[in-house]
Amino acid sequence: MTPASIEKTPGEQQAARILVVDDDPRLLASLSSLLEQQGHDVVEAEGGKAALRAIDDHPFDLAMLDLRMPDVDGFDLMEKLAKVQPDCGAIVVSGESSFAAVSRALRRGALDYIRKPFDPEELLAIVNSVLTKRSLIRAHEHVSMRLEKSEELHRYIVNSSPDIVFMLDRQGRFCFVNSKVESLLGYQQAELIGRHFRHILDNRDLARGTYALTGPNISAHNPRTLEVRLKTRGSRKATRHFEITAFPIDAETWPHDNGDISHRSAARYYGTARDVTERKEAEAFINFQAYHDLLTRLPNRALFKDRLDLAITHARRSKQKLAVMFLDLDRFKVINDTLGHAMGDRLLQAVTHRLEQCLRKGDTLSRFGGDEFTLLLPSINSHEDARQISKKLIKALREPFQLGSHEVFVGVSIGIATYPEAGDSMDQLIQNADIAMYHVKARGKDGYRFFSETMSVDTADRLNLERDLRLALDRDELRVFYQPQVCSTTNRVVGLEALVRWEHPQQGLLYPRDFLPLAEETKLISRLSERVLDIACRDVGDWIRDGHEHLRLAVNLSPLQVEHPRFVSTLMDQLRAHNFPPGNLEIEITENVIMKDLEHISQKLRELAALGVRIAIDDFGTGYSSLNYIHRLPIHTLKVDQSFVRGIRSGEDEACIVNAIIAMAHGLRLEIVAEGVETDEQLAYLKNLGCHQVQGFYYGPARPKEMIEKSLGQIPARAASF
Ligand SMILES: Nc1nc2c(ncn2[C@@H]2O[C@H](COP(=O)(O)O[C@H]3[C@@H](O)[C@H](n4cnc5c(=O)[nH]c(N)nc54)O[C@@H]3COP(=O)(O)O)[C@@H](O)[C@H]2O)c(=O)[nH]1
DSSP states (O other), X not given: OOOOOOEEOTTSOEEOEEXXXXXXXXXXXXXXXXXXXXXXXXXXXXXXXXXXXHHHHOOOSEEEEOSOOXXXXXXXXXXXXXXXXXXXXXXXXXXXXXXXXXXXXXXXXXXXXXXXSOOHHHHHHHHHHHHHHHHHHHHHHHHHHHHHHHHHHHHHHHHTSSSEEEEEETTSBEEEEOTHHHHHHOOOHHHHTTSBGGGGBOGGGHHHHHHHHHSTTOBTTBOEEEEEEEEOSSTTOOEEEEEEEEEEOOTTTOTTOSSOOSTGGGEEEEEEEEEOHHHHHHHHHHHHHHHBOTTTOOBOHHHHHHHHHHHHHHHHHHTOEEEEEEXXXXXXXXXXXHHOHHHHHHHHHHHHHHHHHTSOTTOEEEEEETTEEEEEEEEESSHHHHHHHHHHHHHHHHSOEEETTEEEOOEEEEEEEEETTTOSSHHHHHHHHHHHHHHHHHTTSSEEEEOOHHHHHHHHHHHHHHHHHHHHHHHTOEEEEEEEEEETTTTEEEEEEEEEEEEETTTEEEOHHHHHHHHHHTTTHXXXXXXXXXXXXXXXXXXXXXXXXXXXXXXXXXXXXXXXXXXXXXXXXXXHHTTOOGGGEEEEEEHHHHHHTHHHHHHHHHHHHHXXXXXXXXXXXXXXXXXXXXXXXXXXXXXXXXXXXXXXHHOHHHHHHHHHHHHHHHHTTOEEEEOOOOSHHHHHHHHHTTOOEEOSTTTOOOEEHHHHHHHOSBOOSSGGGO
């Protein structure tokens, strides 16, 4: 029940709703009239029972009670009032004046005690005084309640702020911090109070943070905003990013300044700290993406250039050297095409890992694109340092890579450009390292070279030649020459090796050494090889059909061709297209090509052999010479390399090698063809060892189709008559 509001009466008295209780009707009437004259709203109750009903029906500001009443006495009424209307005050008006009665009434909560017969003025003064006191108490309670509510509201606002809200004292110690600090950083509010804010600042931001928050020039009009890392509580040592805005508290407007010695009273700085970790992480990721390759997580081209630019500036100032390396993986494309892009990606990651193991902290390895990497060695003493690192990198990548169940081999070709010798600008150094790398590729890959000026000229020539080679394929400028393979006892031509030539419109007839490396590099070799095989199948196919049914066609295959996933089917399609009998074809392949990926290549060779195609190992003895693999492969012929045949005349070692190769071929029941036979002496030596198939200038060089046609079958013993 809400108590009646107390208003001022015209005579400055409090107007209130008053319950007057007495069993004497006359007294009741006179008391009521007295109070009503004062402007009060009076409810009369004749006796205790009537009073109980009135209490249930109305709220009162004051009750004036007789003590002794026959039914319900004044004590019981006070008890009832205390229960149902605690805000209603009680004054006892009684004839009872014993100490016990007065004391009991006061203990029950009576605010005053007036003895009958009462003096009206005295009574009114007491009533007025009680009502005024009650009014003051209520007003105080009201203000307290509003204050409490207001504080509750502010606490709610501060604690439900998404930001940490804090106050620091003059020294930078926490005077206040809201509860957000618990959920964002894990600290209890109480444990931070009195501690310096350095306690939660990450060490990396200590100087900046301390200066910004308590340093000079910070004012209410010039608040400090800064981003810092704050430490989270506990052993994780993790940090989160916060944007802090802080400003000093104006002493004039700060209400707790005087006399208040609590922590808050000492507050000098106020601030908020907003958690911007997610934004920072998103920014960091975007930044990372812009400057890194996501697959390998290495710096990308842009970041590499940036670092190189800085390194050049530094090297120039400190008169130091630096090296830029351009790395291109050998055989990556084949692995990617054969095993798929997922495996290709894994390989790039594994390669990155191995390369990184070889480098120092200050070096920058970047993925330039595809299977190309660049490396910056920012301070080297001499070329020797770069050479050692290149060797290390090459060695690291020579080891096989295990990709799932596949063991694959890659190599790396490295071009090196050093500052200042090979260029003094970022672009020049990268370009020259690239040029040097191309020279490694052109000379058989899997190695390193330092850039030299002559390479630039080579590069211009190379670009022209590349353009011409593309045109050569379109303009049909490729020619196939044939060199006979002769049985020396019968002088019969048993086979023809197809050797490509290029009839260059300006430079005349070009030999394979002039353009094949370029064709390999530019991947034009596949089209070139297809063209050679087409022409050779057509020419030799005609001769076979013309009666030379055992004539063998020997063709050279490029590594790229053999490594191609569809190598076997493409080759067989071509044979079918020319109706060329597979048994008359012998493919020449070098040991090095086989050993690069023994497992895959031997599988392909087995497929071809099963279809009738013959396999010859070219330049035998010059490559890996791992005799282990020979009996595992479907090989028909070994070709003794020219260098050994040449040695028959000039020195003993090579001659011995020829002996060994021929003996081994006989032991394995393989056919043997000796290359580069030029003299009677060589021929006699070979015949003596039982090697009867020979090829070389002795019987004639490679010649065009028209010239070969005449000598098919038996040919004169000397090349001169060819
Ligand atoms: N993938 C392809 N590779 C090819 C093709 N055509 C040639 N080649 C490769 O180029 C290499 C060089 O060929 P070429 O310049 O034609 O030299 C051959 C002969 O002319 C030369 N030869 C032959 N007899 C002698 C001799 O008595 N003395 C001497 N100094 N040189 C001689 O040897 C080359 C043939 O050697 P080989 O292949 O080992 O039998 C060539 O080796 C091929 O690798 C092609 O179409 N595709």
